Amino acid sequence: MLKAAVVGVGSMGRNHARVYREMEGSVELVGVADANAGEAAKVGARTGAAHFSNYHEMIDKVKPDLISLAVPTALHAQIGLELIERGINLLIEKPIATTLEEGEALIEAARKAGVVLQVGHIERFNPVVMEMKRRLLDGMAGRIYKVQTQRLSPYPGRIQDAGAVTDLATHDIDLLRNLMNDQISRLYGEILHTINRDREDGLNGILRFRSGIIGVLDVNWITPAKVRRITITGARGMLRCDLLSQELYFYENETAPSQWDTLSVLRGVSEGNVIGFRINRHEPLAAELADFAETVRTGRKPTVSGEDGLETLRIAREFILSAEQRRVIDYERQPELA
Numbered sequence: 001m002l003k004a005a006v007v008g009v010g011s012m013g014r015n016h017a018r019v020y021r022e023m024e025g026s027v028e029l030v031g032v033a034d035a036n037a038g039e040a041a042k043v044g045a046r047t048g049a050a051h052f053s054n055y056h057e058m059i060d061k062v063k064p065d066l067i068s069l070a071v072p073t074a075l076h077a078q079i080g081l082e083l084i085e086r087g088i089n090l091l092i093e094k095p096i097a098t099t100l101e102e103g104e105a106l107i108e109a110a111r112k113a114g115v116v117l118q119v120g121h122i123e124r125f126n127p128v129v130m131e132m133k134r135r136l137l138d139g140m141a142g143r144i145y146k147v148q149t150q151r152l153s154p155y156p157g158r159i160q161d162a163g164a165v166t167d168l169a170t171h172d173i174d175l176l177r178n179l180m181n182d183q184i185s186r187l188y189g190e191i192l193h194t195i196n197r198d199r200e201d202g203l204n205g206i207l208r209f210r211s212g213i214i215g216v217l218d219v220n221w222i223t224p225a226k227v228r229r230i231t232i233t234g235a236r237g238m239l240r241c242d243l244l245s246q247e248l249y250f251y252e253n254e255t256a257p258s259q260w261d262t263l264s265v266l267r268g269v270s271e272g273n274v275i276g277f278r279i280n281r282h283e284p285l286a287a288e289l290a291d292f293a294e295t296v297r298t299g300r301k302p303t304v305s306g307e308d309g310l311e312t313l314r315i316a317r318e319f320i321l322s323a324e325q326r327r328v329i330d331y332e333r334q335p336e337l338a
């Protein structure tokens, strides 16, 4: 039985506490800590875990094997480093940190301490994304030309320490990297400033992978509706999923290249059958925390490592740089950037 605790039980952390509480048999939720003592007490009462306003005191008392860190992003590095130095396996909410230097320090500290560092890129554990990836690897869509993500939201007033690129687009950057399993060769971003001057409210980003696949990101928090979608277009058709309703469809290209045509040369596109897939729905956070516990138990490489989190943050920062400097960031022409 692993002993789990949560530091920061605000809107995300309280879900970590609930899910650990529900993982009966393999993980025991032993403590929750929040600088807001009232919040800690509320979540403690709901889950039956001991509650604290000081996480050092919590660690001394309940001695957890693993912690979910869900404090505001600006505090990830400072508190994360303290927890790692105390020898605790850590799942740090996304994004890994605010700056690349902080992300690097977390990775180095975890390596030295010999503890697990996993980053909370939760969409990888969304069952509809997992099914989409399976279909993609099976070659259902044929040769892939383009992948597009949409993540549109109303404005989250509580977030004060991150812009929409680091807070929201990091989900999609991690998804693109994972689904395409390829390196980015160049990227360009346009940033929206509507509500905030000092941080981004949205990103329209375009990138090219080394394989030639084009990636398009449409992300903002100025939309009065929540949209979460991935669309992948290939020679044999289009795979499209909704991350909220966990639905996945395949739109067949009736003029698809034959399966014997290894180059999958596109001779035309016409509407064919539309197939909806059955998804074994589950809560992504439950799968993520079960995966984290398994990593701690077995010592295997984390599904979403500190290095993954850092690379995603690096690409996010480069979208911002590209927009600020009005230029394409081209890793092939400037390999020192890669």
Ligand SMILES: NC(=O)c1ccc[n+]([C@@H]2O[C@H](COP(=O)([O-])OP(=O)(O)OC[C@H]3O[C@@H](n4cnc5c(N)ncnc54)[C@H](O)[C@@H]3O)[C@@H](O)[C@H]2O)c1
Pocket (backbone or CB within 6 Å): 007, 008, 009, 010, 011, 012, 013, 033, 034, 035, 036, 039, 055, 070, 071, 072, 073, 075, 093, 094, 095, 120, 121, 122, 158, 167
């Ligand atoms: N994976 C996801 O889908 C997802 C969703 C939402 C938020 N997040 C991430 O989770 C993190 C928290 O976001 P949130 O929306 O829950 O924020 P929030 O403001 O609702 O909660 C943060 C909590 O941390 C507490 N806190 C602040 N300083 C502390 C300290 N020194 N010690 C202990 N507790 C402290 C606050 O009192 C608050 O309760 C952010 O990094 C965010 O990016 C991830």
